[in-house]
Amino acid sequence: ARVILQLEKQIGADNLAAVIIEPIQGEGGFIVPADGFLPAIVDWCRENGVVFIADEVQTGFARTGHMFASEIFGIEPDLITTAKGIAGGLPLAAVTGRAEIMDASHSGGLGGTYGGNPIACAAALASIDVFENDGVIERAREIGAILTERLTSIQQSDPRVGDVRGHGAMIAAEFVDPESKAPDAALTAAVAKACIAQGVVVLTCGTYGNVIRFLPPLSIGDDLLNEGLDIVAAALAAA
Numbered sequence: 001a002r003v004i005l006q007l008e009k010q011i012g013a014d015n016l017a018a019v020i021i022e023p024i025q026g027e028g029g030f031i032v033p034a035d036g037f038l039p040a041i042v043d044w045c046r047e048n049g050v051v052f053i054a055d056e057v058q059t060g061f062a063r064t065g066h067m068f069a070s071e072i073f074g075i076e077p078d079l080i081t082t083a084k085g086i087a088g089g090l091p092l093a094a095v096t097g098r099a100e101i102m103d104a105s106h107s108g109g110l111g112g113t114y115g116g117n118p119i120a121c122a123a124a125l126a127s128i129d130v131f132e133n134d135g136v137i138e139r140a141r142e143i144g145a146i147l148t149e150r151l152t153s154i155q156q157s158d159p160r161v162g163d164v165r166g167h168g169a170m171i172a173a174e175f176v177d178p179e180s181k182a183p184d185a186a187l188t189a190a191v192a193k194a195c196i197a198q199g200v201v202v203l204t205c206g207t208y209g210n211v212i213r214f215l216p217p218l219s220i221g222d223d224l225l226n227e228g229l230d231i232v233a234a235a236l237a238a239a
């Protein structure tokens, strides 16, 4: 209700072409929206003739244990943006959407220097084939179960670990002051630095810089994943 009030009072539906939102915030700290949040915004957009765009660059392509995170929330965006996982590491990004929107651009009106690069497109087709036939979505869920199990078990014995959250192979852990629960960015940076020194590249995120996000490749094996998590656990214990 607060977001819709802001849209109506600060911008006005008449002035608004589109709402673009990450179904689960990435850089913002892996914030999973409350139940009903996204459907209410989609409904409001539909009622007001505003295009609803889901930025699935980080959440898309099986990352969350669904082909797209929008599925988790039962929403159907008008447009989605995708990149990162779509071409197995080759540089490619895409906008996919309703025909009446996509076809509205004039011939040559949607493009870029590298748009439609044939090698990257071939890699994307091969990736899609793997996603459809090699159980990648299921694997993302298994990775998520391991990450959640290991991180919540660390959380139970270490009060410096705050919230553990996310979906599928997109899981984050917050680091906080054990007493006040205030975000502890210094601890987070120290853990990340110690991990990198041991060869495990972790990324921090979140408004307060106190979140470590886990986005392992969906092709990672259990052994390597657990070895990486062992290093994270040791880095935290030593910090």
Ligand SMILES: *Cc1c(COP(=O)(O)O)cnc(C)c1O
Binding pocket: 022, 026, 027, 055, 056, 057, 058, 059, 082, 083, 084, 092, 093
């Ligand atoms: C990485 C990222 C982008 C940027 O995508 P580019 O294809 O590099 O422009 C946009 N949105 C989200 C959520 C991202 O994670």
